[in-house]
Amino acid sequence: MSGHSKWSTIKRKKEKTDGARAKIFTKIGREISVAVKESGADPNNNSKLYDLIAKAKANNVPNDNIDRAIKKASSEGNKNDYVDMVYEGYGPCGVAVIVEALTDNKNRTAGDLRHYFDKFGGNLGQTGCVSFMFERKGIVVVENNKLSEDKVMEDCMEVGANDFHFEEDAVEISCEPNDLHIVNKGLIEKGYKVLSADAVMVPSTYTTIDDPDLQNKMSLLLDHLEDNDDVQQVFHNWEMPDEPDED
Structure with a gap:
């Protein structure tokens, strides 16, 4: 399963972003702003906001930051669109890449992304050029603190999940994208520590890169995309090489 797991990607992101928490807060803050504007500031009546608050807490965003983001988005003077x-x-x-963004300036974002692709040996394509190689799924990742596989299976069936995949430190649970909120909330209510809950694009096939220089370029492309403030999520079908074991 090397390279296929969303959790391995999350770990990679967390390792690279633990020193830049402000950037994570900014990205989640944008998502909260959009969710509040669309469906209101009450998470009990706004499933997207409920999931985002859980996501913020999983990323150690302070409650004060969450409350400020909700209040700012609710205010009449908020002009962020x-x-x-x-x-x-x-x-x-030929690694396929999909980038999801929230932007207040489409020209700026498109220009930035085109620059990254060109600089690191790729190219920005037309809508639909790679999305046919992906399937949208809901993925909930929960902490594996000595969980029972039988109990997880039972709970997944009860909350409406489709499948699950055990790893040493986490369990990756998949569901239909439209069921993400129900599954996420159900697992939280059952006492699981949810590390992430997102609708993601899962590739149907994977591409390998054998050349170390091109591997480095692909890593740099992903780093630059993920570091951009407008970018919310990056999906790709690169069969990433295993990280070397530390002594």
């Missing part, structure tokens, strides 16, 4: 954008392209060796 973010637009959902999806960009598709190719990295080195």
